[in-house]
Amino acid sequence: MPSADPPPREPDVLPQPYLLFLGDIVEPAYAKTAFGLRDWARERCIGEFACADGKVSVGLPSLTPAQAHSAGAGSLVIGVANPGGRIPDSWLPSLLQALEAGLDLVGGMHARLGGIAVLREAAARLGRRLIDVREPPRELPMASGRKRSGKRLLTVGTDCAIGKKYTALVLSRAFARRGIDVDFRATGQTGILIAGRGIPMDAVVSDFAAGAAEALSPDAGADHWDVIEGQGSLFHPAYAGVSLALLHGSQPDVIVVCHEHGRAHVLGYPDYPLPGVEDTIELALRLGRRTNPAIRCAGVSLNTATLAPDQAARVIAAEGERLGCAVADPMREGAALDRLVEACLA
Template sequence: MRLRAPYLLFLGEEASPLKAKTAFGLRDWAPERCLAQLRMPGCGVDLGLPDLAPRAAAQAGARALVIGVTPPGGRIQTGWTAVLREAVEAGLDIVSGLHTPLESVPGLAEAARAAGVALVDVRRPPDDLPRATGRRRSGRRVLAVGTDCALGKKYTALALARAMRGAGVDADFRATGQTGVMIAGRGIAIDAVVADFIAGAAECIAPAAAPEHWDVIEGQGSLFHPAYAGVTLGLLHGAQADALVLCHDPVRRHLVSWPDYPVRGLRDAAGPYVEAARLTNPGARIAAVSLNTSALAEADALQALDDAARTLGVPAFDPLRTPADRVVASILS
């Protein structure tokens, strides 16, 4: 998938950074492609990029407006129509990872054709995905899994792929979400796949490879989430991971936007993940813990990492704060 860069990152009226994962992911992992941000009145998120309107961004060199937020249900908001049309008329492609097809926005497809720009729906899966076979395939795989959504599974996988390559390991990041696909330029947004084919899509994302090759697979959702556990389980089965990295936020007490569901502790979460993973790979194991310590001071973060390592008996790291060398060694062992 080739997206025209640089990008104008659209934040809409979003108030929560947790709902702007696409924008932050692109800023952090593809900064050379991010030119400016576009915020509507009431927006409480700031990427630290210049604020530009579509025409000014186009004049500054932007080639695409990327929708960087995820509103409820993953749907394009009706209040965005005028801004999206303004971007198209300024000569910008529109890139979306939401469930709503861009062509369904009133007047947008016609405006795009008239302006000669593209509407790119990253979340649209291939039409010919197979059912999973469950057969063991060559190569090695590590999958990021989590106690909740929006706590660092993508960042963990990207950081590990980079660290493994830096250690001389033949490793690739495998994207399973819209932001990961935008960063990597390939992959499948697994949560848009019909349920019967989720595991099969995972087999396609991380296919048979050389015996010593490692695929580092981005995780999705959580086994303990009332809305998204089905996606997580299909990905877990199709990935056939040899190693799991359990991602966790040590200060989060309930699932984001689901206050009636407490976040499981590491010990309670590890067992179900290993049991589910062993359906298709009997040797699956927890190799490491990844903590999102962004809300903690340095000393508290280090203590949380030490506690997590002792709890599961594996190395723990924060992909944005601490080295990954011990985690890589544990994955490879």
């Protein structure tokens, strides 16, 4: 393994604003990506566009690709997450229409836009780009371990799919509301579409994973915060390596540990009990100290979606008492969440 390389460059920015593509779906649940973009990146979304027989709207202005291009749109973003992550043939006329209108195409599905010959040919002919956000940048540095300027927060999970992205988004927004200079730093495809840039950590070659995390949050002003979307878990039998590379490369000053109330086992791994929140805090701090000796845990983000509001409030208060730190559900605004935000900035 070679040693330290040049300093990290910031990841490229996706062409914006977006026209959100809803395909020909008739089931709103499949428009999860488009709803997420509407909710978390409204300022990047100029409108929506569907096939003639599509039945779903996310409530944005309905624009043709040509209208969107005239209004300044940079790309058509596939806002659908259908089972299997396929790009059906029925979408191709609409996607070609967008390329013809002058828009790039952006996708975060399992199927790659660049894997479809007719799109590849049209893009080449028209000088347009097909951007698959699950593809990491080609040139990533090896991690240097050099301490970077600026402040960083990383969300750390007891498991996958437990609220790390959501927590990072809520905290970023709360920081911004307080007038803080903040960037949400995305490490997965949905987050990358929301942020307009980022690096899909799980798709990076292992040797470059910590280097990718360094490149994701470059040097910044002393008061600037990067709030970094965590991935996996240090206790996950398949993804702990990704989590550790992200922790080391992120060099967080602050971690927030994300957990779901009542989840007992690793998702999809019934033989693996979920680690305790205390163990997760302790291990993340111990490992994180290697690249940032000043790392601290600001508190816990507790997903209480399965509980009624009064139950949730009791559980959150009890966990805060037990752990001796700020605990909040980022889905539930209020004093607990304010205290978690304060603890991050303390």
